[in-house]
Amino acid sequence: MQEIGIKSIDELYADISQKYRLKKPLNLPHALSEFEVKRHVEALLSKNKTCNDIPVFLGAGCWPHYVPAVVREIVQRSELVTSYTPYQPEISQGMLQALFEYQSMICELTDMDIVNCSMYDWASALGEAARMATRITGRKEILIPKLIHPERAVTLQVYAEPAGIVTEKLVYDKENGQINTDDLKGKISNKTAAVYIENPSYLGFIEEQVKEISREAHAHGALFIVGVDPTSLGILKPPGEYDADIVIGEAQPLGNFMNFGGPLLGIFACRDDMNIIRQMPGRIIGMTTTQDSSKHGFCMTLQTREQHIRREKATSNICSNEALCAVASAVHMALLGPEGFRELGETIMYKANYAMQRISKISRVKAPIFNSTHFKEFTVNFDEAGQSVEEVNKKLLQNQIHGGKNISEEFPEFGETALFCVTEIHSKNEIERLAEALTGILEGKSDVQASKLG
Amino acid sequence: MFKQASWDEPVIFSRGRKGRRGHIPPKAEQEIRQALGDLNSLLPKNMQRTSRPRLPELSEVEVMRHFLRLSEMNYGVDSGLYPLGSCTMKYNPKINELLASLPSLNMLNPYQDESTVQGILEILYRLERWLAEITGTHEVCLQPAAGAHGELLGTLLMRAHHKLNGDYEKRSEIIVPDSAHGTNPASAAMAGFNVVVVPSDDDGCVSLGALKAAVSERTAGLMLTNPNTLGIFEKNIDEIARIVHEAGGLLYYDGANLNPLLCKARPGDMGFDIVHINIHKTFSTPHGGGGPGAGPVGVTEELAKFLPIPRIGFNGTRYCLDYDKPHSIGKIRGFYGNIAVLLRAYAYILSLGNEGLKEVAEVSVLNANYLMKKLQGAKGLTLPYNSVRPRKHECVFSAKLLKSETGVSALNIAKRLLDFGLHAPTIYFPLIVEEALMIEPTETFEKEELDRFTENMHKICEEAYTTPETVLQAPHNTAVSKLDEVKASHPRTMALSWRMHLKKNAQKT
Numbered sequence: 001m002q003e004i005g006i007k008s009i010d011e012l013y014a015d016i017s018q019k020y021r022l023k024k025p026l027n028l029p030h031a032l033s034e035f036e037v038k039r040h041v042e043a044l045l046s047k048n049k050t051c052n053d054i055p056v057f058l059g060a061g062c063w064p065h066y067v068p069a070v071v072r073e074i075v076q077r078s079e080l081v082t083s084y085t086p087y088q089p090e091i092s093q094g095m096l097q098a099l100f101e102y103q104s105m106i107c108e109l110t111d112m113d114i115v116n117c118s119m120y121d122w123a124s125a126l127g128e129a130a131r132m133a134t135r136i137t138g139r140k141e142i143l144i145p146k147l148i149h150p151e152r153a154v155t156l157q158v159y160a161e162p163a164g165i166v167t168e169k170l171v172y173d174k175e176n177g178q179i180n181t182d183d184l185k186g187k188i189s190n191k192t193a194a195v196y197i198e199n200p201s202y203l204g205f206i207e208e209q210v211k212e213i214s215r216e217a218h219a220h221g222a223l224f225i226v227g228v229d230p231t232s233l234g235i236l237k238p239p240g241e242y243d244a245d246i247v248i249g250e251a252q253p254l255g256n257f258m259n260f261g262g263p264l265l266g267i268f269a270c271r272d273d274m275n276i277i278r279q280m281p282g283r284i285i286g287m288t289t290t291q292d293s294s295k296h297g298f299c300m301t302l303q304t305r306e307q308h309i310r311r312e313k314a315t316s317n318i319c320s321n322e323a324l325c326a327v328a329s330a331v332h333m334a335l336l337g338p339e340g341f342r343e344l345g346e347t348i349m350y351k352a353n354y355a356m357q358r359i360s361k362i363s364r365v366k367a368p369i370f371n372s373t374h375f376k377e378f379t380v381n382f383d384e385a386g387q388s389v390e391e392v393n394k395k396l397l398q399n400q401i402h403g404g405k406n407i408s409e410e411f412p413e414f415g416e417t418a419l420f421c422v423t424e425i426h427s428k429n430e431i432e433r434l435a436e437a438l439t440g441i442l443e444g445k446s447d448v449q450a451s452k453l454g
Numbered sequence: 455m456f457k458q459a460s461w462d463e464p465v466i467f468s469r470g471r472k473g474r475r476g477h478i479p480p481k482a483e484q485e486i487r488q489a490l491g492d493l494n495s496l497l498p499k500n501m502q503r504t505s506r507p508r509l510p511e512l513s514e515v516e517v518m519r520h521f522l523r524l525s526e527m528n529y530g531v532d533s534g535l536y537p538l539g540s541c542t543m544k545y546n547p548k549i550n551e552l553l554a555s556l557p558s559l560n561m562l563n564p565y566q567d568e569s570t571v572q573g574i575l576e577i578l579y580r581l582e583r584w585l586a587e588i589t590g591t592h593e594v595c596l597q598p599a600a601g602a603h604g605e606l607l608g609t610l611l612m613r614a615h616h617k618l619n620g621d622y623e624k625r626s627e628i629i630v631p632d633s634a635h636g637t638n639p640a641s642a643a644m645a646g647f648n649v650v651v652v653p654s655d656d657d658g659c660v661s662l663g664a665l666k667a668a669v670s671e672r673t674a675g676l677m678l679t680n681p682n683t684l685g686i687f688e689k690n691i692d693e694i695a696r697i698v699h700e701a702g703g704l705l706y707y708d709g710a711n712l713n714p715l716l717c718k719a720r721p722g723d724m725g726f727d728i729v730h731i732n733i734h735k736t737f738s739t740p741h742g743g744g745g746p747g748a749g750p751v752g753v754t755e756e757l758a759k760f761l762p763i764p765r766i767g768f769n770g771t772r773y774c775l776d777y778d779k780p781h782s783i784g785k786i787r788g789f790y791g792n793i794a795v796l797l798r799a800y801a802y803i804l805s806l807g808n809e810g811l812k813e814v815a816e817v818s819v820l821n822a823n824y825l826m827k828k829l830q831g832a833k834g835l836t837l838p839y840n841s842v843r844p845r846k847h848e849c850v851f852s853a854k855l856l857k858s859e860t861g862v863s864a865l866n867i868a869k870r871l872l873d874f875g876l877h878a879p880t881i882y883f884p885l886i887v888e889e890a891l892m893i894e895p896t897e898t899f900e901k902e903e904l905d906r907f908t909e910n911m912h913k914i915c916e917e918a919y920t921t922p923e924t925v926l927q928a929p930h931n932t933a934v935s936k937l938d939e940v941k942a943s944h945p946r947t948m949a950l951s952w953r954m955h956l957k958k959n960a961q962k963t
Contacts, residue, residue, distance in 0.1 A: 004827050009816045012823055012844040013718060015687050020719045026587050031807030034549050041553045041801055047573030050561035058563040061788050068477045070514055074521040082530030082546050084538055085744040090932040091458060091872045094528030095743035098521065101466045104952035108507040114950045120599035123788040154784040158610065162646030208498050237501050260574050261564030261789025263746035272954060274945055283744065287949040288942035290935045297934040301942040307640035312649040317640035320600035320734065324742030334466055334517045335476035338506040343479050346493055350482035353490055373496055397567060405565045428483040
């Protein structure tokens with residue numbers, strides 16, 4: 001204060017009108033010591049029940065997976081955690097190289113050429129992909145599957161509407177849930193900017209007619225956008241092999257915890273085509289050399305697409321992204337390698353399909369509702385048993401098991417249906433417990449027990 | 455003397471050897487495998503992956519060592535001063551990191567039954583109330599993932615408001631000052647608005663005359679950062695709010711610079727209708743090399759009905775997620791927000807309380823003015839706009855004179871600062887200052903570290919006149935010397951992924 005020549009800090013606030021200066025303390029909590037803060041927050045959080053406490057069979061866009069110890073170790077390195085966006089590349093090579101490696105490994109998994117260094121999540125990535133497709137094609141219509149995650153559909157709508165984009169839903173085959181290609185052929189036209197599919201679909205089954213849908217989109221000059229769950233890509237055909245132009249998805253399962261739904265990690269990939277690359281949203285890290293060409297190095301590149309340079313003409317307003325989550329993913333991918341990805345995919349698919357078979361054997365239960373191949377999620381219908389998902393889940397919870405997501409309001413046409421998720425973290429024991437509890441509940445036995453407990 | 459680690463660490467694809475494994479996922483139990491048989495019989499043939507992904511194959515030790523070395527070639531707030539203007543690079547308390555890594559948060563699925571997530575809902579509900587109190591708004595939505603995401607929500611709220619009033623078609627313009635962050639015009643454009651730019655006056659504040667001329671029945675709103683990007687408090691905020699509101703527009707507060715106002719003054723009291731908060735700036739959560747952050751948005755009572763679903767509700771005993779909001783704009787992302795980031799902010803507010811937060815604001819302003827004072831007189835640097843008015847959290851110098859006299863630019867100064875183990879300020883922003891150096895020290899650094907910065911700044915300006923080559927060729931002490939950024943973006947040499955790099959190399963040979 002002496003140096004500046006002031007007697008009170010308030011002199012530095014003299015230019016703020018008195019009427020805006022707060023005269024009394026705000027209604028905020030009293031400051032606590034570090035120990036008290038810890039005890040307080042721990043006590044509050046301990047009111048939660050997690051999938052460590054009871055088996056939880058929920059996914060639906062945010063999935064429980066094991067995070068290897070090395071991932072945690074790296075993403076706690078304070079040089080990475082406490083750094084900003086690498087605006088000064090020479091002093092930020094660590095972050096830049098890690099992000100470049102994230103981009104490069106997602107390329108290999110999806111079989112695409114270019115990946116940005118993250119979007120907020122799958123839903124917002126879809127919104128950005130739709131906008132990007134309309135910028136590239138100059139068209140305003142996007143075709144999406146009817147069986148899309150409802151939150152993604154709403155987010156897409158919110159992102160798309162201000163740009164004058166219209167979305168239309170493609171109906172599915174009643175028997176197997178697959179996109180009805182006749183409907184696609186009827187709806188696609190030279191006004192279609194893009195056709196979007198999800199693989200695996202929101203309801204967990206694998207969309208099989210990918211080549212046909214891709215051909216149809218391209219025949220009409222539309223882009224083909226595919227949304228993916230990367231844990232499937234060790235065993236499932238990558239979208240690059242069926243000619244996707246833009247690949248989006250959710251990389252939270254690679255190295256990131258669920259954290260009640262955030263932060264997540266939106267994948268955004270495209271092909272090596274300058275017309276497409278120039279329309280990409282988000283930051284991209286490129287490999288280069290020092291000016292004296294003595295060493296390789298990394299820096300943010302193609303920044304002329306971005307808001308700080310192009311302002312209202314930028315491809316997106318995104319600035320802060322999910323960089324540290326991308327580093328977690330990079331570490332996880334490096335640990336798994338090609339073999340690990342295959343094994344992870346196999347384990348998930350085995351366990352989920354076993355759970356599905358096991359549940360389907362319970363009388364008056366239909367699992368899944370669609371006759372298609374399922375990866376890690378599947379539908380279970382309770383209509384014949386005459387119980388609602390809400391009732392079933394309540395009774396499961398009384399048995400210390402958390403059931404699947406209730407989708408009967410999202411898709412009333414499926415009646416009382418839940419979406420169950422099984423991954424590598426669910427043991428056979430837990431699956432048996434689930435099946436037994438369901439049997440009890442649906443065959444009426446546990447009604448008595450439940451009412452007692454209730 | 456600073457010398458950053460400079461490992462000759464190859465891209466991870468060049469490390470390892472075929473067959474090495476870093477992590478082995480659990481296998482499905484034998485009974486399960488037997489019951490289902492060969493997986494290939496389940497997977498349709500045309501959907502099977504036939505080519506292995508070309509990922510690196512490394513042992514756990516190799517992976518650990520590789521990324522550890524990378525981290526050693528990075529610089530964070532824990533390494534030293536990080537005076538990036540408008541980025542508010544303050545210390546990230548470690549207790550918050552510890553709390554955010556608790557399994558009782560990490561292992562929660564967002565769709566769990568409300569009875570199993572009462573703890574986290576209570577935290578989020580309280581945080582909403584505290585942030586509303588701090589910003590002087592009626593309700594706060596925690597969902598946006600970043601500041602720009604908050605801006606997008608804000609401009610979408612403007613859209614919804616004018617739509618409900620039936621004059622959206624007419625109200626097609628959002629006004630931003632020429633000193634605004636690039637995200638403001640970009641967010642306005644994303645929500646479908648045209649952008650009108652108003653110039654700053656000689657004081658660095660919004661020119662009232664220009665603003666009056668810019669508003670019309672087409673005005674949807676004004677996006678304003680206050681204190682602005684020059685670190686100057688908008689002295690006419692009263693008048694600005696009146697002009698915008700009388701024209702039927704809404705006033706949007708870009709919260710990037712909220713730090714100096716914490717518990718001192720509130721945007722809501724100044725007439726702002728929509729306020730975003732950068733949790734990763736003002737509320738001390740780490741930037742993680744670019745994210746994740748969080749950008750909650752506070753609004754007036756009138757606008758609250760438009761906020762994204764679900765809203766967090768409380769009936770006196772139980773917390774819930776309320777989807778029954780017919781006027782809601784919908785959703786701008788999946789789920790409810792970057793919860794692990796928000797939890798840290800909860801702990802931060804709890805650690806400081808009203809008095810602590812006020813002190814944060816005051817010390818951040820004191821530090822910025824101290825730096826400004828100490829840098830005035832550095833050879834070749836000038837302080838554009840009113841040089842007598844106190845700044846708030848940041849100050850902006852110009853190296854225009856230095857450049858014309860020595861050839862040393864703001865960029866060169868930035869690079870040379872790295873040599874002293876100091877991060878550079880934000881450069882070439884705001885756009886209204888030529889050769890801008892935008893300096894925000896925050897409250898967390900002690901006087902000695904601030905002095906180290908100013909002394910080295912003086913030294914660099916001296917060097918510019920005596921040994922300019924040293925500055926022009928900087929940095930010398932970082933992991934790599936100056937990078938060829940042109941090569942990185944030239945279509946012929948551009949390598950945005952390892953496979954693209956291999957392809958380009960193959961073409962060369």
